[in-house]
Amino acid sequence: MITIINAQLTDIPVIQEIAKRTWPITFQNILSESQIDYMLEMMYSPQALTEQMQEKNHVFLLAKEMENSVGYISYQLEYTPGNTKIHKIYVLPNTQGKGIGKLLIDEVLKIAKQKKQSSLTLNVNRDNRAIQFYKHLDFKIVGEENIPIGNGFLMEDYIMEKAL
Numbered sequence: 467m468i469t470i471i472n473a474q475l476t477d478i479p480v481i482q483e484i485a486k487r488t489w490p491i492t493f494q495n496i497l498s499e500s501q502i503d504y505m506l507e508m509m510y511s512p513q514a515l516t517e518q519m520q521e522k523n524h525v526f527l528l529a530k531e532m533e534n535s536v537g538y539i540s541y542q543l544e545y546t547p548g549n550t551k552i553h554k555i556y557v558l559p560n561t562q563g564k565g566i567g568k569l570l571i572d573e574v575l576k577i578a579k580q581k582k583q584s585s586l587t588l589n590v591n592r593d594n595r596a597i598q599f600y601k602h603l604d605f606k607i608v609g610e611e612n613i614p615i616g617n618g619f620l621m622e623d624y625i626m627e628k629a630l
């Protein structure tokens with residue numbers, strides 16, 4: 467059985483561990499190893515995660531299977547007026563495809579609706595097969611953007627949106 471809990475600052479090492487185990491496999495054929503390392507440091511250092519939780523209003527949820535954390539999602543209400551942004555969603559490779567990603571999205575969907583949000587948006591790399599997962603959940607591609615993140619690296623993303 468999977469339970470979903472709110473992550474706290476003390477869960478930062480758990481989030482880092484899931485990211486470290488999931489990112490290299492997810493992006494092995496999409497990004498260079500040096501870009502993966504750079505992005506993990508930029509987005510998942512203790513300082514970066516603390517700032518996201520404490521100053522940027524990112525809420526992190528953890529999916530737990532018994533005592534083990536197997537995935538996380540982070541979201542931000544009112545990213546733009548009436549819109550909630552999903553910043554991150556990662557499920558450990560050996561537990562993907564079992565409905566955990568959908569459970570995490572559904573939880574954010576429920577909270578966003580309670581908070582009278584009218585849409586969910588997210589960015590996804592244009593070569594990531596997660597696009598199919600999002601399409602399956604009724605997200606539509608509404609745009610694309612190339613975001614320079616320093617060191618000559620780019621994030622080459624689609625913007626996807628789901629109306630609530």
Ligand SMILES: CC(C)(COP(=O)(O)OP(=O)(O)OC[C@H]1O[C@@H](n2cnc3c(N)ncnc32)[C@H](O)[C@@H]1OP(=O)(O)O)[C@@H](O)C(=O)NCCC(=O)NCCS
Nearest residue numbers: 492555556557562563564565566567568590596598599602
């Ligand atoms: C993308 C991700 C979060 C999805 O979570 P998951 O637990 O593997 O997906 P689920 O098992 O909940 O799948 C939900 C539904 O989407 C479908 N689906 C999942 N991945 C799919 C894919 N690649 N193509 C088509 N359909 C897919 C499933 O068949 C399932 O359908 P159903 O509800 O009709 O049975 C997870 O696979 C993951 O962490 N991937 C690597 C990291 C990543 O890319 N994150 C997104 C960064 S933007």
